[in-house]
Amino acid sequence: MNAATDTAAAPTAPRTGPPLLEARGLHASYGAVEALHGIDFHVNKGETIVFLGANGAGKTTMLRSICRLVSTKGELLFDGESVVGKSATAVIRKGIATVPQGRGTLTDLSVEDNLRAGAYLRKDRGAIGAEIERWYEVFPRLGQRRRISAGSLSGGEQQMLAVSRALMSAPRLLLLDEPSLGLAPLIVEQVYAVLADVQKQGQDLAIVLVEQNANIALELASRAYVLEAGQIAVEGTATELNDNEAVRRAYLGY
């Protein structure tokens, strides 16, 4: 079903040149089990897209394909270059940062060491201290807990830390796997407000978001792909998906 794409062209994020990331006929497998069955999608520079879908639809596998943690077939281009066959480290070096499902903080390290670890590949070492301070202003709770181990933070604080840690690497593409999962609505709003701010500061950062919380994700993303059993069931602009009652009822749950 491609109901959303069949409707009139709605505004999307401005396109400046070729996509930052583009997949054509992407398949991903865990051993003999194929989880993605030929996906086409793209993200433009500075754009935010979201993959929506139920449990097991293949959302996390989508992100693992991009950061090279699962084996894939088909085309996957970052900045015009194939990343198929590249290592996870090589992809990080190219400017792709990930906030995995379940946060991905280094639980034994302090909050501050987590932020420093996020910046380990950066060459502008002098800017790092000031940037850490800036994150403490954005999330004062992290500043108050800078010497405490990340493992003793609350779920919301860990999500804030995971997002700031990923952004400390000054990425060109940020991958976020269900940042709202298990968080109180107020904390979800706070995390999304920060993402919206980061997006507005307009440093050309593109975001690939994975969410089951379609409502909040479609406020941040300009376009969405709905995954169903490893295939794209629906795609379109956030407005198109929100305005399509059948899509909303079948896939978005509101």
Ligand SMILES: Nc1ncnc2c1ncn2[C@@H]1O[C@H](COP(=O)(O)OP(=O)(O)OP(=O)(O)O)[C@@H](O)[C@H]1O
């Ligand atoms: N390590 C693995 N080994 C084998 N199969 C896996 C592995 N990880 C995921 N799968 C399978 O791949 C499919 C897609 O899983 P994936 O984790 O990408 O779904 P998801 O959309 O992220 O789900 P959720 O919303 O529950 O996180 C599922 O059928 C799952 O069982």
Ligand SMILES: [Mg+2]
């Ligand atoms: Mg998942």
